[in-house]
Amino acid sequence: FREDYNITIKGGKIPVPFRSWKEANFAKEITDIIESIGYKEPTPIQRQAIPIGMQNRDIIGVAETGSGKTLAFLIPLLSWIRTMPKIDNYSSDASDQGPYAVILAPTRELAQQIEEETNKFGVPLGIRTVVVVGGLSREEQGFRLRQGCEIVIATPGRLVDVLENRYLVLNQCTYVVMDEADRMIDMGFEGDVQRILDRMPVTNLKPDTEDA
Structure with missing residues (x-):
């Protein structure tokens, strides 16, 4: 089956x-949302990457635009967030700790495309997303972040900016997509990406080396 779809794994x-x-x-x-959107057949990257992601394992996926x-990365992410407590401005303990997940993209345009796709699933599931990118008001983005959300989609430079200005913390963010x-x-964002990762909680749990 993998040969038929030119899927290579390691x-x-x-x-x-x-x-x-x-x-x-x-x-x-x-499944109902997938059907309502009209996605008929999964693509090769979706067929293989999603089962790995559903095991909450680290994965590097390579495929054409x-x-x-x-x-391929949204379905495992949203499936996991469904099991977590909702974050909103009424449950201040949760919202004060920041989102559960961060999705990083190199450009504002790509971040907004990811937001559009995320909202197709997130809105029906009650999962809130905030986009943090340049070219939009930092104060407006900060206001939305303070209201609480489960997912932040961002460009690295602007996310570092809102973190350093304390519009956002990542105290409970344990899911990262790049x-x-x-x-x-x-594009020179390696330093910003590292600064973002440094703001996330550290776990001492080691993966099972046989599965990793």
Whole structure:
């Protein structure tokens, strides 16, 4: 099956790819959204990356533009956030600790494209997203962040800015996606990315080396 779809893998105990959305066995809410949007068949990167992501394992996915990478990281992310307490401005303990996940993108345009795709699922699921990018009011973004959200989608430079100005903390952020990571490094964002990662909680839990 992997040969048929030109899927190459490297790592230990990698789950088998699924052949259809139905076979993927997602929560019914997510399957219903996929059907309502009209996504007929999963792409090769989705068939293999999503089962790995659903195990909450680190993954590097490489595929061409337009191959469905965004959905490949969104479905495991949203499936996990569904199990977490909602973050809003009424539950100050949770909102004061920041989002559960950060998605980094090299450009404002890509960040906004990811937001559009995320909201197709997030709005029906009650999962809130805030975009933090240059060219928009920092104060307005700060206001939305203080209202609470589960996911922040950002460009590295602006996210560092809001972190340093204390509009946001990442005390409970344990899920990070770096979309077009190679492009971010090429554009000189490596230092900003490291500063962002340094703001996140450190875990002493080690992965099972046989599975990692």
